[in-house]
Amino acid sequence: METLIMNAELPEAMERxxxxxxxxxxxxxxxxxxxxxxxxxxDRKAVLSIFAAKGRPADNPLIVHIWNRSQMTGLCxxxxxxxxxxxxxxxxxxxxxxxxxEKVPDEVTAGLPTVAIRMPSLPCAHKMLQVCGLxxxxxxxxxxxxxxxxxxxxxxxxxxxxxxxxxxGGPCQVGLESTVLDLTRGDPTILRPGGxxxxxxxxxxxxxxxxxxxVLRPLKPDEKALSPGMRYKHYAPTGTVTLVEGxxxxxxxxxxxxxxSDRLAGRKSCVLCFTEHLDLFPxxxxxxxxxxxxxxxxxxxxxxxxxxxxxxxxxxxxxxVVPAEGVGLAVMNxxxxxxxxxxxxxx
Ligand code: AMP
Ligand code: MG
Numbered sequence: 001m002e003t004l005i006m007n008a009e010l011p012e013a014m015e016r017x018x019x020x021x022x023x024x025x026x027x028x029x030x031x032x033x034x035x036x037x038x039x040x041x042x043d044r045k046a047v048l049s050i051f052a053a054k055g056r057p058a059d060n061p062l063i064v065h066i067w068n069r070s071q072m073t074g075l076c077x078x079x080x081x082x083x084x085x086x087x088x089x090x091x092x093x094x095x096x097x098x099x100x101x102e103k104v105p106d107e108v109t110a111g112l113p114t115v116a117i118r119m120p121s122l123p124c125a126h127k128m129l130q131v132c133g134l135x136x137x138x139x140x141x142x143x144x145x146x147x148x149x150x151x152x153x154x155x156x157x158x159x160x161x162x163x164x165x166x167x168x169g170g171p172c173q174v175g176l177e178s179t180v181l182d183l184t185r186g187d188p189t190i191l192r193p194g195g196x197x198x199x200x201x202x203x204x205x206x207x208x209x210x211x212x213x214x215v216l217r218p219l220k221p222d223e224k225a226l227s228p229g230m231r232y233k234h235y236a237p238t239g240t241v242t243l244v245e246g247x248x249x250x251x252x253x254x255x256x257x258x259x260x261s262d263r264l265a266g267r268k269s270c271v272l273c274f275t276e277h278l279d280l281f282p283x284x285x286x287x288x289x290x291x292x293x294x295x296x297x298x299x300x301x302x303x304x305x306x307x308x309x310x311x312x313x314x315x316x317x318x319x320x321v322v323p324a325e326g327v328g329l330a331v332m333n334x335x336x337x338x339x340x341x342x343x344x345x346x347x
Contacts, residue, residue, distance in 0.1 A: 003160050005152055008124040008167035018132035020165055021046075026053060028141040028155045029128055030169030031120040033093045033178050033195065034148040034303070035155045036065065036138030037163065047107040047137050053162045055144040060228045061110040062137040063095050063178070064117045067129035075135065076100045076115050079183045081205055088204045091121035093178040093195035108137045110228060114184050124169050140177060141166075147235050147303040147338075150175050154307060175300035176330050180227055181209075190215070191227035193330040195299070215333045216324060218341050237306050239268075239314040241339035243321050246346030252280050254346035255318045259284040262316045270312075272305060272319035274298075289320070295327040302331060306338055318344075 006013035008030055017027045021038065024046040028037050037054060039046035041064045051058055064075075069086065072078065076098035085094060100115035109115050117135075120126060129136060140148035141155045149155045152168035159166065179194035181201065189210040190198055201209050214223065214230045242258070244251050255271050260283065262269035270285035274292035287305050290297035309317055319335060322328040 001161055001164060003156065003163055003166060005156065005166045005168050008128070008169035013165075013167055014124075014128045014131040017128055017165060017167060021132045021134055021136065024049075025165075026050060026163045028149075028152075028159060028163060028166040029125055029138075030122055030152070030167060030172060031065075031125045032122045032172060033120070033174045033176060034150055034172050035141040035152065035166075036125075036136075037141035037155075037159070038065065038136040038138035041108050041135040041137035042103070042105065044105045044107045047105060050137065050139065051107075053159065054139065054142070056139060057144070057228075058107075059110045060139075061112055061116060062108050062139050063180075064104075064108060064115060065125075065129060065136045065138050066117060066119050067091075067126050069119075071135050072098070072117060074101060075104050076117065081183050081188065084204055085181070085183075085201065086119075089196050089200070090119040091126060092119070093121070093174050094118065094201075095178045095180045095194075097180070097182045097184050097191075099184055112228075114182075116180060118178055122169060122173070124167070128167065145236060147237070147306040148177055150300075150303050154303075157307075171300075171304075173300065174296075175303060176327075176334060179330070182226065189226065192229070193333050195296075195327060195330070197326045198329065199326060211329070215329070216336055216341075235303070235306060235334050235338045236340070237309040237314065237317065237338060239309055239317050241317045241319060241335075241342065243319050243335060243339050243341075243343045244346055245321055245343055250346040251320060252277065254344060255320070256281060256284060258318050258344070259316070267315045268313055269316040269318075270309070270314050272317060274320060277320065284318075292320075292322070295322060295331060298322060298331050299327050302334060 095118040097114040150172040174195040179196040180192040324332040
């Protein structure tokens with residue numbers, strides 16, 4: 001199959017996407033978070049072909065994308081707290097779980113009693129959803145296990161020949177997947193942190209929000225994943241990523257020592273560091289993850305840097321860390337998973 005790339009802003013592109021969706025085909029499209037691989041959420045066969053194109057395990061459910069709340073009628077119930085959060089953060093990078101009806105195919109929810117729904121804010125995504133008029137089930141448009149795509153070129157790397165159309169809307173602004181929030185049992189719980197932070201949600205709800213334990217550590221062998229996606233290896237470059245924690249100077253020294261000794265042993269090795277620290281690693285091929293003063297910039301760049309490591313054939317990678325607060329929680333969740341939570345304490 002030939003994969004066409006079209007400018008996402010063009011009306012012809014939106015119309016072509018709408019036709020493909022209606023006939024059960026897949027289309028990759030940009031959102032403010034990452035690129036999604038979409039299909040008509042009400043067409044079981046089309047939804048199954050998402051899993052095939054990505055190589056995604058069938059028990060990892062998909063997020064349904066809408067442009068208008070009226071599309072939720074008949075698909076799910078809406079808890080009261082969800083109304084407040086929709087008013088505050090939709091359209092935007094917040095996905096919520098809703099108790100679902102029979103109308104939502106099991107293929108979308110992996111048989112779970114809830115359906116994950118979000119309203120993207122990127123204008124061309126919003127418009128595309130409006131033109132096609134269908135709820136669109138869409139996971140990130142990468143092959144399973146690879147970093148999520150934040151440019152149309154990333155999607156092409158993973159999906160060329162597998163899907164008929166990629167809409168190109170340029171680089172994604174947030175650069176990390178949406179926050180996934182469960183309001184359907186007990187205290188509101190963040191299953192996956194993202195651009196809408198715990199602090200922002202607490203402020204709107206006026207009460208505490210929990211964060212699932214597995215956000216910053218691996219699942220324990222007997223632990224049930226609240227969000228099935230947490231079970232899988234994710235965001236992982238081929239090389240071995242190690243996070244280096246500790247006080248400033250010691251962190252930089254350990255990163256230099258590790259990287260240098262790997263290079264002397266003949267391994268291709270580099271460091272990931274903040275813009276402010278690039279000069280501290282002249283012999284360690286420093287990769288800029290953005291300013292330490294700006295979590296959102298780090299989020300925006302992270303997946304592109306992770307993908308580059310594979311293109312460069314990096315075998316070992318040593319990375320600085322950010323405080324796990326605000327958007328930093330989402331950055332540390334993705335970096336942690338890229339590293340398989342492998343951490344070195346610098347003293
Ligand atoms: P992706 O679309 O690739 O960004 O992944 C969607 C994420 O949302 C995965 O981590 C899923 O496990 C999670 N998710 C989707 N639907 C549900 C649901 N009904 N319950 C819990 N997690 C969900
Ligand atoms: Mg994904």
